[in-house]
Amino acid sequence: xxxxxxxxxxxxxxxxxxxxxxxxxGTDVHLCSLKNSQQFSDKDGKAEQLGISSALWxxxxxxxxxxxxxxxxxxxxDFSNKKILEVGCGLALTSHFLQLKGADITATDYHPxxxxxxxxxxxxxxxxxxxFVQTNxxxxxSELGCFNLIIGSDIMYMQEHPEKxxxxxxxxxxSNSTVIVVDPxxxxxxxxxxxxxxxxFKHENIIPKDVKDxxxxxxxxxxxxxxx
Numbered sequence: 001x002x003x004x005x006x007x008x009x010x011x012x013x014x015x016x017x018x019x020x021x022x023x024x025x026g027t028d029v030h031l032c033s034l035k036n037s038q039q040f041s042d043k044d045g046k047a048e049q050l051g052i053s054s055a056l057w058x059x060x061x062x063x064x065x066x067x068x069x070x071x072x073x074x075x076x077x078d079f080s081n082k083k084i085l086e087v088g089c090g091l092a093l094t095s096h097f098l099q100l101k102g103a104d105i106t107a108t109d110y111h112p113x114x115x116x117x118x119x120x121x122x123x124x125x126x127x128x129x130x131x132f133v134q135t136n137x138x139x140x141x142s143e144l145g146c147f148n149l150i151i152g153s154d155i156m157y158m159q160e161h162p163e164k165x166x167x168x169x170x171x172x173x174x175s176n177s178t179v180i181v182v183d184p185x186x187x188x189x190x191x192x193x194x195x196x197x198x199x200x201f202k203h204e205n206i207i208p209k210d211v212k213d214x215x216x217x218x219x220x221x222x223x224x225x226x227x228x
Contacts, residue, residue: 014041020063023213024097025075030124031091032117034061046112060090060111065214066154067093070182072210073222074151079103085147085172087137087165088155092118092130099127106144110136137164146174152181156188166195169225177227182208184220193223201225 016035021028037058071094082104086095089107092114098105099122107118107130115132122129135142150173156162169179179201183189193203206222 014043015039015061022063022068022071022093024068024071024093025210027075027097027100029071029093029096029100031063031093031096031121032124033063033091034058037062057111060109060114061117063091063093064154064184065216065218066182066184066220067091068214069208069210069218069220069222070094070151070153070180071097073180073182073206073208074098079149082149083147084149084151085144087150087152087168089114089118089132091121094151094153095130096121096125096127099130100125106131106133106147108133108135108144110134137161137168139168142172144172146172146177148174148177150177150179154182154184154186156181156183156186156192159188162188162192163195166192166199169196169201170199173227175227179225181223181225182220183223184218186220189223193225196225199227201227 016039017032018035019030019032021030039058067090074094075097079098084098084103084105086092086105086107089095089109092107095105095107112134115134118132119129133142133144135144150169156165173179196203202225204224206224208218208222211218
């Protein structure tokens with residue numbers, strides 16, 4: 001599908017967009033993203049109602065280095081026969097890669113604009129629209145169900161995130177599960193690890209290998225949490 005088919009869609013009426021093609025171990029993932037991180041549009045007030053400030057609003061629409069590392073790492077492991085959940089997906093680079101590979105993937109995010117980009121980018125990649133649930137980590141009554149692989153990238157940047165996310169992980173991770181989080185070195189990852197220990201997850205770190213094409217040096221780690 002031509003890029004113009006996405007650029008001319010509803011999401012471009014009030015935002016400046018760009019097109020990116022990202023090579024994930026030989027597989028091109030095409031994404032329409034925000035042209036810059038200074039944009040804000042909440043004409044119907046949905047983001048405000050959800051507590052998303054103008055400063056945080058554009059973060060969903062950027063392809064962060066952590067998401068590139070996550071996608072490359074997932075491409076290097078055996079994800080067959082896994083029921084996978086991506087939390088805080090944003091532009092859902094890894095989810096699009098997994099959908100291209102025929103994986104059982106569900107994406108989640110709290111931002112009201114994510115679903116529009118998810119649908120547009122699924123069309124751009126000529127894949128079925130990725131199953132998506134708009135939810136936050138307080139929503140422990142979510143009917144998402146349980147997964148044996150949960151993934152996320154750069155998702156802890158506020159003080160309340162570690163406790164809420166760990167509780168959400170416990171709710172949606174089955175008794176034999178793995179959680180993979182790529183973190184760029186934010187302070188809250190240590191507190192998240194402590195909270196995951198409360199839910200009987202064991203923790204180990206992996207140094208990322210796919211960093212040569214990143215925009216700047218990456219000082220973070222790939223965090224594995226396993227429960228058996």
